[in-house]
Amino acid sequence: MLSTITRNKEAIIETVFEKSHYCFVAVDENGVVTFLNDSYCRFLEVDREKAIGKHVTEIIENTRMHIVVETGEEEIADLQYIRGNHMIANRIPVFSGGKVVGAVGTVLYRDTKEWMQMNTHIKNLLLELENYRKQLRNQTGANYSLHDIVGSSIRLNEVKEKIIKASSGDVSILLTGESGTGKELFAHSIHQLSERHNQPFVKVNCAAIPEHLLESELFGYEAGAFTGAKKEGKMGKFEMADGGTLFLDEIADMPLNAQVKILRVLQEREIERIGSEKTRKVDVRIVAATNQSLEKLIEQDDFRQDLYYRINVVQIAIPPLRERPEDIRVLAKYYLRNISNRTGNRVTDFEQEVLDFFLHYDWPGNVRELENVVESAVHLSSSEVITVDDLPDHMQVETYYNYQTNDLKDILEKAEITAIRNALRQTDGDKLKAAKLLGIGKSSFYDKLNKYGL
Numbered sequence: 001m002l003s004t005i006t007r008n009k010e011a012i013i014e015t016v017f018e019k020s021h022y023c024f025v026a027v028d029e030n031g032v033v034t035f036l037n038d039s040y041c042r043f044l045e046v047d048r049e050k051a052i053g054k055h056v057t058e059i060i061e062n063t064r065m066h067i068v069v070e071t072g073e074e075e076i077a078d079l080q081y082i083r084g085n086h087m088i089a090n091r092i093p094v095f096s097g098g099k100v101v102g103a104v105g106t107v108l109y110r111d112t113k114e115w116m117q118m119n120t121h122i123k124n125l126l127l128e129l130e131n132y133r134k135q136l137r138n139q140t141g142a143n144y145s146l147h148d149i150v151g152s153s154i155r156l157n158e159v160k161e162k163i164i165k166a167s168s169g170d171v172s173i174l175l176t177g178e179s180g181t182g183k184e185l186f187a188h189s190i191h192q193l194s195e196r197h198n199q200p201f202v203k204v205n206c207a208a209i210p211e212h213l214l215e216s217e218l219f220g221y222e223a224g225a226f227t228g229a230k231k232e233g234k235m236g237k238f239e240m241a242d243g244g245t246l247f248l249d250e251i252a253d254m255p256l257n258a259q260v261k262i263l264r265v266l267q268e269r270e271i272e273r274i275g276s277e278k279t280r281k282v283d284v285r286i287v288a289a290t291n292q293s294l295e296k297l298i299e300q301d302d303f304r305q306d307l308y309y310r311i312n313v314v315q316i317a318i319p320p321l322r323e324r325p326e327d328i329r330v331l332a333k334y335y336l337r338n339i340s341n342r343t344g345n346r347v348t349d350f351e352q353e354v355l356d357f358f359l360h361y362d363w364p365g366n367v368r369e370l371e372n373v374v375e376s377a378v379h380l381s382s383s384e385v386i387t388v389d390d391l392p393d394h395m396q397v398e399t400y401y402n403y404q405t406n407d408l409k410d411i412l413e414k415a416e417i418t419a420i421r422n423a424l425r426q427t428d429g430d431k432l433k434a435a436k437l438l439g440i441g442k443s444s445f446y447d448k449l450n451k452y453g454l
């Protein structure tokens with residue numbers, strides 16, 4: 001066998017590399033193309049004579065052949081996006097006398113036409129799948145389940161257990177917790193775990209709907225109920241959720257007069273569209289969420305106590321991220337994987353200093369903030385590993401404090417940043433109120449925001 005190969009070496013090489021349907025490329029130790037077979041030339045639509053002698057990055061999109069030459073490490077079955085398609089690439093360094101002298105790469109598909117057909121077929125199947133998913137979502141409206149909630153800290157597991165226990169009963173549930181802790185994900189999960197999971201899940205963001213439209217959004221209206229109303233009338237969210245779950249997000253922002261009407265619907269189990277005398281029976285389960293203390297609002301007469309009792313049969317508090325540090329690393333890695341896959345940026349890990357900082361940071365925006373920080377770092381990163389330099393400016397100030405200084409000025413600055421952040425959190429981002437709370441003037445407050453990039 002070996003002697004046959006030795007005797008016919010050139011013919012075999014010619015058959016394997018040149019006549020094959022696979023794409024082959026070879027580069028030298030500088031990443032310069034030394035060989036490109038016919039299949040690859042056709043696929044790339046390049047002229048072989050022009051390609052040979054050029055750096056591989058000028059010829060092949062998203063190539064890593066030059067990197068394999070540098071690292072000397074093979075890369076097998078790596079997904080590579082070329083000419084609008086995902087290909088499977090193998091890259092193998094070539095060693096001679098213990099040194100890397102080049103690399104050989106293959107791209108797996110049989111021929112361009114066949115790959116295109118298969119790719120189109122897969123794309124169609126994916127589109128079809130997405131369509132079915134959408135239809136299913138449109139039918140119920142609940143897109144998430146407990147499986148989508150990442151993290152395995154004791155605190156988060158306790159919440160998940162409570163959710164499982166409370167979901168099956170038909171009781172109203174109030175989800176409390178800071179902004180960005182995942183209350184909406186839990187609301188979807190409650191619906192999915194309930195007997196009502198085949199029925200609609202309808203969300204109302206009480207803070208986003210202008211007060212004068214809230215009633216018609218919730219209860220609907222009859223044809224010609226008011227000027228500007230749709231000719232055929234409109235169904236309200238309570239009716240849409242009939243048989244299913246109505247998720248009242250940010251319920252603390254519900255105006256008092258709408259609160260009275262909601263209470264009536266929950267007591268009577270019927271609604272009246274605006275402009276109608278007729279009542280209609282509705283059967284909805286209420287899940288509400290708030291990041292403000294309803295108890296405090298009741299004391300200030302901004303929330304009705306009777307409605308509070310109705311919606312607060314079971315209360316489940318979602319802990320802030322800083323109180324479940326075990327989840328931070330898992331969530332950060334989960335988002336890094338997702339965002340890298342989605343954007344095609346090859347960023348695979350965090351520097352240890354970044355992970356250490358994440359554990360010290362107090363995450364005022366919770367999981368939402370973590371997701372945003374990872375997303376921005378992936379875009380800013382110039383290597384495969386996210387470093388402290390890729391983090392937003394205000395975080396870099398804190399890492400400096402945490403890791404590099406005992407200097408009094410730096411410590412004072414850190415204290416200022418923390419105080420400003422806390423004030424903004426307490427005032428829901430209202431800068432004037434935050435300045436007042438801190439006892440400083442408006443312009444000095446704005447100066448500090450600029451200084452620290454907050």
Ligand SMILES: Nc1ncnc2c1ncn2[C@@H]1O[C@H](COP(=O)(O)OP(=O)(O)OP(=O)(O)O)[C@@H](O)[C@H]1O
Pocket residue numbers: 148149150151177178179180181182183184185186249289290291367368371
């Ligand atoms: N445990 C988790 N696993 C995965 N993603 C999460 C988790 N918790 C929150 N998220 C994500 O964080 C973001 C904010 O979550 P969500 O909207 O549910 O928070 P919220 O508590 O309802 O916030 P708000 O009070 O501001 O409405 C979303 O993108 C959500 O998908």
